Amino acid sequence: MNTHKHHTWAEPYKIKMVELLRMTTREERLEAIREAGYNTFLTKSRDVYIDLLTDSGTSAMSDRQWAGLMLGDEAYSGSENFYHLEQTVQEYYGYKYLVPTHQGRGAEHLMSQILIREGDRVPGNMYFTTTRLHQELAGGKFVDVIVDEAHDPQSEFPFKGNVDLDKLDALVQEVGADRVPYISLEGNVNMAGGQPFSMANLRELRAYCDTHDIPIMLDATRTIENAWFIREREEGYADKSVRDILREICDMTDGCTMSAKKDALVNIGGFFCCNDDEVFRKAQNLVVVYEGLHTYGGLAGRDMEAMAQGIREAVTEEHMAARIGQVRYLGRKLMDAGIPIVRPIGSHAIFIDARRFLPHIDQDDYPAQTLAAALFIEAGVRTMERGNVSAGRSPITGENRRPKLELVRLTIPRRVYTQAHMDVVAEAVCDVYERRDEIRGLKMVYEPEYLRFFQARFEPL
Numbered sequence: 001m002n003t004h005k006h007h008t009w010a011e012p013y014k015i016k017m018v019e020l021l022r023m024t025t026r027e028e029r030l031e032a033i034r035e036a037g038y039n040t041f042l043t044k045s046r047d048v049y050i051d052l053l054t055d056s057g058t059s060a061m062s063d064r065q066w067a068g069l070m071l072g073d074e075a076y077s078g079s080e081n082f083y084h085l086e087q088t089v090q091e092y093y094g095y096k097y098l099v100p101t102h103q104g105r106g107a108e109h110l111m112s113q114i115l116i117r118e119g120d121r122v123p124g125n126m127y128f129t130t131t132r133l134h135q136e137l138a139g140g141k142f143v144d145v146i147v148d149e150a151h152d153p154q155s156e157f158p159f160k161g162n163v164d165l166d167k168l169d170a171l172v173q174e175v176g177a178d179r180v181p182y183i184s185l186e187g188n189v190n191m192a193g194g195q196p197f198s199m200a201n202l203r204e205l206r207a208y209c210d211t212h213d214i215p216i217m218l219d220a221t222r223t224i225e226n227a228w229f230i231r232e233r234e235e236g237y238a239d240k241s242v243r244d245i246l247r248e249i250c251d252m253t254d255g256c257t258m259s260a261k262k263d264a265l266v267n268i269g270g271f272f273c274c275n276d277d278e279v280f281r282k283a284q285n286l287v288v289v290y291e292g293l294h295t296y297g298g299l300a301g302r303d304m305e306a307m308a309q310g311i312r313e314a315v316t317e318e319h320m321a322a323r324i325g326q327v328r329y330l331g332r333k334l335m336d337a338g339i340p341i342v343r344p345i346g347s348h349a350i351f352i353d354a355r356r357f358l359p360h361i362d363q364d365d366y367p368a369q370t371l372a373a374a375l376f377i378e379a380g381v382r383t384m385e386r387g388n389v390s391a392g393r394s395p396i397t398g399e400n401r402r403p404k405l406e407l408v409r410l411t412i413p414r415r416v417y418t419q420a421h422m423d424v425v426a427e428a429v430c431d432v433y434e435r436r437d438e439i440r441g442l443k444m445v446y447e448p449e450y451l452r453f454f455q456a457r458f459e460p461l
């Protein structure tokens, strides 16, 4: 707990080692973004000054995590680190069974293949790109059942990650509960701006799912951050620990997929968890085909050790206060400067509303992609599009999905950048905002078949 009397978000650690950055000129950055087809995913890390592309796998590990690497037991089978990870996950997340995977999408793949049958509908509180794709590849169809507020970047609703039970019930009435293999529930919904669900909503969802015999599968990727918001915003939780709230969430669900590259403070890793014996047996068997033996799932022993330690460090009030505090520091600076961002400020990123930032650019000319490129050119700040490019095409009409949210994500890695770095980012955004009228959109000149945002190429209009 915070034992200091000042309510600052100051970091509960000090810096032991630094990584040097390369400074570039505007001409160098212009050349770099042109070579990358105006897609920040295709730019080189060496050309980036402040990397806000993602909070995934970009955390700084602690001295204890680095020390843990030396404890790596690199045996093919039954590694000591697997049992340590298993015990840690059971303790903090509370599920009975654990299957490690190389990262989150490895777990999504296993779960989708095991639980989804051709023609099933999979409801979720908004989609995530890889999650939905794995559902579709397994023969399912994703159905959005998040509350309407989540699609409105200006709504101040404190729990925009909530499930709309009427939407869920409409689906169940339409297709029957036996065509709904599970509901996919994400903590701190990434695509909605890092917005939490409430415990009250989860409790109602649990009751509904019990009546209809539908399992709840959690996307636990940023659920420690969700627990922090429950502690801060929901009545009755102010005196509970993040650790207890996390357990309460997991205890109300039937299993999870996890990208440990976020909450768990590691550079690689993930897992699938469940309580059902039969599902576990299938996952343990399938992991051998796609990831590796069931006691390493594509990870080195040292990776599992770092993950176990990372979970312990993440589930603390001190860590979370600094984590969320830094994101809010940047968010408030941008709000004070009149920059349109998704409200309330979420946990892992600031999302700029590119529709309002560049209102003169049509959505099919990709305003968010355009803004991400402009920020890179301005200051070497690398961000990510989360709009029309990420949403992809409708499999039915073949048209761009034109989602309501057309966002640029400034994602903050954990324990990596300083307050002064956040000031640089804010200045860069403001400078681009001042000359926004001069900015023109982009046209897509190469479009890959799967998850197009990663490798698509563009040219200026």
Ligand code: F0G
Pocket: 053, 054, 055, 056, 103, 104, 105, 106, 128, 130, 131, 186, 190, 219, 221, 222, 258, 259, 260, 261, 269, 270
């Ligand atoms: N679920 C959520 C909510 C995610 O944000 C991610 C990854 C995944 C699943 C997939 O996990 O990358 O380990 O395979 N999100 C990253 C991001 C890529 O930048 O938002 P993964």
